[in-house]
Amino acid sequence: MNHQGLSPRPAPIRRRIAAILLPITLLSSTACLAVAPPADPERARMAAGKSRFDKLCVSCHGAEGAGKDTYGPRLKNRPELDEARIRDRIIHGKHGDHAMPPWGTVLKEAEIEQLVAYVNMLRQENAGRPAALLTPFDLDDPARIEAGRKRFAKTCAGYCHGHEGVGGRAPDFKGRTDLTAEVMFTTISKGRVGADVMPPWGDALSEEQIWELVAYLQFLGRQQLD
Known part of the structure; x- marks a missing residue:
């Protein structure tokens, strides 16, 4: 039958459902990007x-x-x-x-x-008392640790430090308790020269992002090697 000139057919049910679900999907995707709460x-x-x-x-x-x-x-x-x-x-x-x-x-x-x-x-401050570590958020915050984990997986794992900080070309992080937060922050920011050379990330990452990496590395340090 020739349908020319007739009113267009109703959209298929699948297209109607997709039109309803699209805004919900976009909202869910946006929420997933907000992996960490604002700093105190x-x-x-x-x-x-x-x-x-x-x-x-x-x-x-x-x-x-x-x-x-x-x-x-x-x-x-x-x-x-x-x-x-x-x-x-x-x-x-x-x-x-x-x-x-x-x-x-x-x-x-x-x-x-x-x-x-x-x-x-x-x-x-009392001159004889060690200064407290100043960070923009609690380094034990699970949301910050998770943000650090994702960033570590993208920028640090694989070639150098390995999945979850184990098995890369650089020393393992899992189970290490000798690295202080200050040392880790400085090393990530300024890099390192010598045998275990490492590029400086201070120009590529914000200080808050570097502290999230530190939070994750501290978390790894509390885990036992398999």
Whole structure:
């Protein structure tokens, strides 16, 4: 029969179902991409402040503001340095003896506040007590460990470190408890030269992504070798 000029036939049932399910599928796919929750704002701010301090201030004030035999003064365990004074010195700098550059012309307001938060923490710390590890989230967070696992599988396994950190060209990670979080973060960020050469990932990954890798490596360290 010639159907020319007639109204188009109703769409097949399969096409109708597909049209209904497509938005649900897209929503599910989008949800799967969000593998980790947002970093805790206060922890993230403190960790960012430490990271910026290590890049800009350590050469003058020493690691963790210890200040021993450095150009700049000690910042650790200095209760007399109130928050307003810390902020003013970071923004405007200091002239004269032991001059300090004004970072207010270089850093954004949020970045300055991150530095203020970190230095404010340092000045209240006991100089004889080890500083707490500053990370933007809990390294035992299962969601962060899973994000690190996926990134490890894409960038680290196979050629160098092997599936789940075992059997690659580089030393195994599973069952290792000798690697501290700080060492792992630094090695991933800056790489390593020598016999076990490793490229630096600091320019390719954000600090948060590197910490997720550290979270996964710590998880592997708690597992027993088969």
